[in-house]
Amino acid sequence: MSSYPWAAGYIDDGDRPKLVTSRFEHEDSYTLERYHATGGYAGLRAALGRTPAEVHDEVRGPPCWVVVVPGSPPAPSGA
Amino acid sequence: MLGRGGAGFPAGTKWGLMPAGKYPRYLVVNGDESEPGTYKDRLLMERDPHQLVEGCLIAAYAAGLSQVFLYIRGEMPLAHERVAVALNDAYAAGYVGKNILGTNFSVDIVLHWGAGAYVVGEETALIESLEGKRGEPRLKPPFFPAAIGLYGQPTIVNNVETLSNLPWLLVNGAQAFTAIGTATSPGTRMVAVSGHVVRPGVYEIVNGTTTFRDLLYGDEFCQGIRDGNELKAFVPGGGSAPWFTPEQLDLPFEGKLVGAAGSMLGSGAIMVMDHTTDIPTAALTLTRFYAAESCGQCTPCREGGTWLERVLQRVVDGRGTHADLAQMMEIGESICPGAFPHAASERLGLAATPFPYKMTTICFVGPSAYAPVHSALTLFRDEFEAKIVERRHIPVSIEAVGAH
Ligand SMILES: Cc1cc2nc3c(=O)[nH]c(=O)nc-3n(C[C@H](O)[C@H](O)[C@H](O)COP(=O)(O)O)c2cc1C
Ligand code: SF4
Numbered sequence: 048m049s050s051y052p053w054a055a056g057y058i059d060d061g062d063r064p065k066l067v068t069s070r071f072e073h074e075d076s077y078t079l080e081r082y083h084a085t086g087g088y089a090g091l092r093a094a095l096g097r098t099p100a101e102v103h104d105e106v107r108g109p110p111c112w113v114v115v116v117p118g119s120p121p122a123p124s125g126a
Numbered sequence: 127m128l129g130r131g132g133a134g135f136p137a138g139t140k141w142g143l144m145p146a147g148k149y150p151r152y153l154v155v156n157g158d159e160s161e162p163g164t165y166k167d168r169l170l171m172e173r174d175p176h177q178l179v180e181g182c183l184i185a186a187y188a189a190g191l192s193q194v195f196l197y198i199r200g201e202m203p204l205a206h207e208r209v210a211v212a213l214n215d216a217y218a219a220g221y222v223g224k225n226i227l228g229t230n231f232s233v234d235i236v237l238h239w240g241a242g243a244y245v246v247g248e249e250t251a252l253i254e255s256l257e258g259k260r261g262e263p264r265l266k267p268p269f270f271p272a273a274i275g276l277y278g279q280p281t282i283v284n285n286v287e288t289l290s291n292l293p294w295l296l297v298n299g300a301q302a303f304t305a306i307g308t309a310t311s312p313g314t315r316m317v318a319v320s321g322h323v324v325r326p327g328v329y330e331i332v333n334g335t336t337t338f339r340d341l342l343y344g345d346e347f348c349q350g351i352r353d354g355n356e357l358k359a360f361v362p363g364g365g366s367a368p369w370f371t372p373e374q375l376d377l378p379f380e381g382k383l384v385g386a387a388g389s390m391l392g393s394g395a396i397m398v399m400d401h402t403t404d405i406p407t408a409a410l411t412l413t414r415f416y417a418a419e420s421c422g423q424c425t426p427c428r429e430g431g432t433w434l435e436r437v438l439q440r441v442v443d444g445r446g447t448h449a450d451l452a453q454m455m456e457i458g459e460s461i462c463p464g465a466f467p468h469a470a471s472e473r474l475g476l477a478a479t480p481f482p483y484k485m486t487t488i489c490f491v492g493p494s495a496y497a498p499v500h501s502a503l504t505l506f507r508d509e510f511e512a513k514i515v516e517r518r519h520i521p522v523s524i525e526a527v528g529a530h
């Protein structure tokens with residue numbers, strides 16, 4: 048089992064893709080040093096090398112991804 | 127990239143809703159995470175604040191936003207401290223501020239601390255709060271924040287997890303992102319599981335394909351119900367969401383399917399109740415929260431939530447009557463007229479009523495006070511009946527009181 052005393056509550060058992068929790072295993076994951084050592088700010092550099100519209104399109108994806116599905120919840124996250 | 131704050135709205139589409147040529151435009155980061163059961167954004171802010179800062183910068187660049195307001199829940203001091211240090215370091219390293227990394231792209235990021243109101247997580251209430259006013263939701267339509275937001279300017283409000291995904295997406299590309307999950311629910315999502323499972327916690331799961339059964343019973347996840355008990359019910363998307371029972375376990379984390387089955391994925395909080403759970407009391411716990419958090423603008427929420435709590439409390443205390451059960455549904459009707467979503471039940475011969483619902487209130491706090499009552503009464507009415515028939519407290523009559 049993988050859980051870390053410095054990230055109480057987080058569990059990363061299994062071999063799943065980690066898009067937002069990949070640094071949690073490092074005790075100093077919140078520091079700029081660790082962020083740099085693990086590819087930090089490469090996304091910003093990649094973005095700045097392109098036009099804003101290109102970056103926007105990358106996030107938006109092709110039209111078929113932006114359909115708001117009927118029956119999807121209206122909002123709460125709290126809605 | 128679907129928003130992870132609750133509504134599941136596509137981030138790129140939202141950025142495109144701002145009126146052309148109107149500047150300045152702002153980004154407001156919703157770090158006010160307060161939905162019952164939800165504790166994923168706190169971890170993202172505490173453990174990887176630079177990822178969030180980088181996500182903000184990418185969004186600002188793509189959507190032409192010149193200032194970012196990072197709003198962090200007041201009860202999360204560690205998150206606040208970590209983000210503050212990360213911001214100072216990022217400024218010093220040239221990632222934030224004027225002419226970022228030598229380009230002509232400039233952005234400032236301001237940190238703001240919330241003051242402990244759940245409703246301020248609602249994006250327009252958050253904007254009001256940032257403007258220094260009472261945190262009360264704005265009526266919308268006509269104006270959504272993308273059109274008229276903070277200080278009357280076009281404003282994008284995005285959730286912490288939504289923005290934290292952007293660095294990975296930019297480095298690896300949209301194709302790699304959509305290769306994970308399904309076409310309508312790409313990528314991963316953070317879920318927070320609490321309640322009667324062997325291993326509650328926060329997990330990053332694959333979106334769209336992971337099922338509730340995988341999550342609650344899988345070895346790599348929650349490993350089943352505590353003490354070998356039976357699962358009775360679970361809340362699939364934060365305290366506002368209508369409840370599911372074991373019959374819905376095989377649904378995947380896919381908004382459309384969960385919506386059709388009568389609930390929502392919401393904030394990614396799953397609350398699990400085993401067979402020892404007193405259902406009316408569990409519903410009361412949630413309803414009490416939403417009733418207390420009403421900002422008071424809408425009568426159906428302010429009065430209805432309070433009445434729901436009081437009547438339910440009476441039933442839980444063993445002082446209720448059958449008329450109370452009917453009255454709770456009647457109060458709910460005044461908040462959400464018409465059919466309210468609920469799960470199917472083979473045991474009860476019930477078909478599901480899908481999302482969404484109608485509402486007479488400005489925001490979702492009012493309906494959220496009703497959701498647990500409606501789910502509990504629809505799926506477990508026998509437990510309410512038992513409380514009324516068995517009466518754990520003997521009602522005191524007016525005469526008896528008068529005799530003293
Ligand atoms: C009562 C209420 C509370 C909310 N609380 C939060 C919250 O704590 N965090 C959050 O990101 N969104 C919350 N939302 C949803 C926001 O209004 C908004 O939809 C979200 O921040 C947009 O971000 P996204 O598009 O990235 O998902 C709440 C909504 C309501 C109605
Ligand atoms: S629904 Fe409740 S919390 Fe939301 S605006 Fe109305 S009174 Fe305020």
